[in-house]
Every structure is written in C-alpha cells, then in structure tokens.
C-alpha cells in the first residue's frame with residue numbers, strides 16, 4: 001500500500017528476536033503504517049565470514065528503505081570482529097546520536113525523579129576517527145579531528161530538535177579552555193548558531209564541570225549537545241542516573257539513513273525465556289515513528305506505554321512494590337501496552353508529539369511541545385575557502401636519551417636557508433629555548449621551524465628541510481605544516497611559548 005513506509009528490521013541476537021516481536025506487535029496494533037523488510041545481521045553473519053557482521057544484501061535493504069529498526073546483536077568473542085554499530089554508523093554517515101534520558105519515578109528507582117533530558121552526541125568525528133599511530137618507542141598518538149561541517153550539522157540538529165520538541169534550553173559542553181582549536185571550533189559554531197534561535201536559551205559549560213552538574217543536578221538540563229567522546233560518556237552517566245538503562249532508546253540519524261535501537265545489549269543470560277523488557281526497543285520505535293512522519297502513532301504508543309508502567313505492568317527486572325500481578329513476560333507486556341492504546345498516564349506527564357494533549361492526566365507537556373516530523377535541517381553551507389599561507393612546519397622527531405639543548409644544537413646546525421628553528425616541545429611543553437630542567441621528557445620531540453624571512457615558505461622548502469634532516473640522520477616521524485588562514489594562526493602555540 002502506498003502510505004506504508006518501508007523500514008528495515010533486524011531481529012538481532014540473544015533477547016533481540018523476543019523484544020522485536022513484542023515491539024512489532026504493539027506497532028501493528030497501534031496502526032503504524034510501516035512495511036518491515038527483515039535482514040539478518042549479527043552473530044551468525046560474523047561466523048559466516050562477514051567481518052563486520054552484515055552481508056551485502058542487508059546493505060541493499062538499508063540503502064533502499066533508509067530507516068532501520070535494530071535489535072541488539074552479539075559480537076562473537078575474539079577473532080578481531082569489527083563493531084557492527086560503528087561500521088553502520090560510519091558507512092551510512094549517521095552523524096547524530098540522540099539519547100533521551102528520562103526518569104520514571106516512582107516506578108523506576110532513581111535519585112533524580114525530575115530528570116528529563118536529551119543528549120545529542122556528534123557521532124562521526126573527534127577521537128573516533130580511529131587514526132592512531134605508535135610514533136616512537138614511547139609515544140602513541142590518536143588524532144582528534146573536528147570539522148566545521150561536522151560541528152554545523154550536529155549543532156543545527158540539536159537546535160532544531162529542541163525547537164520542534166518544545167524544549168527550552170540547549171547546553172553545549174566542550175573542553176575549549178584546553179583544546180582551543182578543535183573544541184574551540186565546536187563552541188564557536190554553537191555561539192554563532194545560537195543567534196538564529198532566540199527562542200531557545202543557550203549556555204556553554206566546560207565538560208568537566210558540566211559532567212559533575214549532570215551527575216548531581218540532571219534536572220537542570222534539557223538538551224545537551226557535545227562532541228563524540230564526551231557524549232559517549234555523558235549519555236551513559238545520564239542513562240544510569242535515570243535508573244532505567246533497560247528502558248532507554250537511542251537514535252542514530254544521518255542525512256540519508258536513520259537507525260533506531262535500545263541502548264542495552266543482547267542479554268544472553270536471559271535470552272529465550274520470554275522475560276526481557278521490550279521497552280527500550282519500543283521507545284526506539286516511537287522515535288522512529290516520529291522520524292518517518294507518524295507522530296500521532298508515536299504519541300499513542302508512548303502514552304499507552306507510560307500508562308502501563310504507571311499501572312504497575314512491569315517485567316521481571318522492574319518488579320517491585322508498585323507492580324501488579326506476576327512479572328510480565330515480553331509478549332504479555334506488549335499486550336498490556338496494546339490494551340492501553342488510546343489512554344495516557346495519570347501521574348507521569350504524557351507526551352505530545354502530535355501537538356495535542358492526550359490522556360486523562362493532569363499537566364501535560366507545554367503546548368508548544370509539538371511534533372517533530374523530519375527536522376528542518378536545511379543543507380550544510382559550504383563556506384568559501386580561506387586564504388591559506390604556509391609559514392613553517394612542525395617536525396616530530398624520535399630521539400631517545402638526548403637533551404633538548406643537544407637536539408637544538410644539532411637542528412640549528414642544519415643548512416636550511418628557508419627556515420629557523422623556533423622552539424622544541426616535549427609532549428606540548430616548551431623545552432627549548434629556556435626550558436626547565438624539571439620538565440619530564442620522552443623520546444618524542446616537536447621541533448618548530450618557521451620561515452627565516454618571517455613570511456612564507458614553499459613545499460620545495462619543506463622538502464629541502466627534510467633532506468637536510470635525513471642527511472644528518474635525524475629520525476623524523478611526522479610533519480605538520482603551519483599555516484595561516486585569512487591571516488589567522490592555524491596552529492596552537494607551545495605550552496610556555
């Protein structure tokens with residue numbers, strides 16, 4: 001039928017098939033207009049020889065439907081299997097990871113009953129580019145890559161998400177007091193974009209104090225946008241604080257494809273028993289329905305689910321004094337949600353994706369908390385390239401058991417008319433000229449050469465420098481060009497410079 005949206009569905013491993021069957025049962029009963037296409041990914045595919053756990057036919061389906069509802073999968077132990085999630089995320093450009101973290105007090109134990117926040121995590125860049133090298137005997141390196149289009153995409157997403165979900169505040173977290181260029185770019189883009197959203201309150205926090213505040217007063221946050229690594233850590237802290245890791249969904253959104261899943265794993269310890277809680281996947285499916293433009297179905301399911309939780313319909317791991325009857329199995333839980341379709345919670349605030357209050361409860365989300373159909377993200381604007389000038393080079397040198405002064409003497413004696421040695425750092429700290437004897441030095445030296453005439457150098461000059469270094473037996477391991485962009489320095493000073 002034409003109004004059916006095709007979606008790709010993976011039933012996964014462990015408890016995956018059980019929670020997927022329960023989820024699809026609720027979706028069908030609620031009238032979700034979806035046409036599932038099932039793919040096999042995960043353990044069996046790894047063992048069949050697909051090193052990333054996903055066969056070519058599965059990619060075909062994903063590229064056709066562009067919407068993926070995924071159960072947890074098991075990565076076999078050992079054997080160097082690649083993470084399926086990382087492969088899917090990177091291959092399909094799923095740049096935004098969205099994690100709502102909500103408390104369901106008193107039905108789920110938590111110290112933070114008023115917590116209701118969403119973490120918007122950049123998903124492709126930062127230290128996760130996976131570019132790592134052992135450079136010397138002692139030193140290992142991981143490159144942190146942050147791009148302007150990457151920052152613009154994720155920050156735009158956070159603001160649009162906030163606006164369309166009626167959220168009032170976006171908090172940006174970085175460590176730009178230390179990483180002035182990479183994290184500094186993220187912060188700058190945030191500040192620039194904030195001006196386009198005067199209806200939304202904005203703030204910036206340094207990640208360490210931000211994480212501390214999140215852990216102690218999570219209710220003060222609404223939407224948090226941050227870089228990949230910080231987001232990874234923050235979203236686990238936040239999910240844990242709600243006390244309901246087993247209930248939490250996650251969405252991975254790209255320009256072309258989106259993937260929806262529970263945050264928990266395949267729970268092999270309870271697989272096949274029919275007792276797993278399908279809530280994380282069901283709430284992921286709710287996010288999916290909003291994404292594909294069926295907010296009214298999403299809202300009906302979400303409110304029925306809230307009502308079930310409130311009524312004491314609890315699976316075994318939530319079972320407690322507020323639960324009714326015996327612990328519900330996965331399918332019984334699904335049926336209990338289905339019975340409540342059309343009803344909302346009475347004590348917990350109902351959700352309103354479709355822009356109208358539901359349920360018989362008091363309160364309700366603010367009227368402006370309206371539907372997010374597909375977000376209005378626009379196109380990433382490609383800025384005209386800045387005028388670049390090459391003004392020097394950092395040469396990284398492997399030199400064990402030498403002093404900075406000795407190395408400086410050796411390098412200063414090079415015949416390189418184009419360059420002068422300006423400084424040497426060790427692990428970023430200036431050790432020449434005028435270093436401190438107390439600074440601990442490794443075998444890894446960054447030697448900064450700048451244009452002797454105070455202006456520009458050429459690539460041919462760089463090659464001349466490399467040849468001079470090689471002729472003197474200097475073990476250079478890498479170079480980084482020093483450039484200015486529209487006259488602005490494109491490199492950090494050494495600490496102490």
Ligand code: ATP
Nearest residue numbers: 246263264265266267268269270275276277278317
């Ligand atoms: P992974 O590395 O894949 O995340 P894991 O073992 O670290 O796996 P989970 O698979 O999420 O983490 O399981 C952690 C614990 O939570 C297990 O005891 C599991 O039974 C329980 N658990 C996870 N998901 C559910 C669920 N949906 N319903 C009930 N219990 C669950």
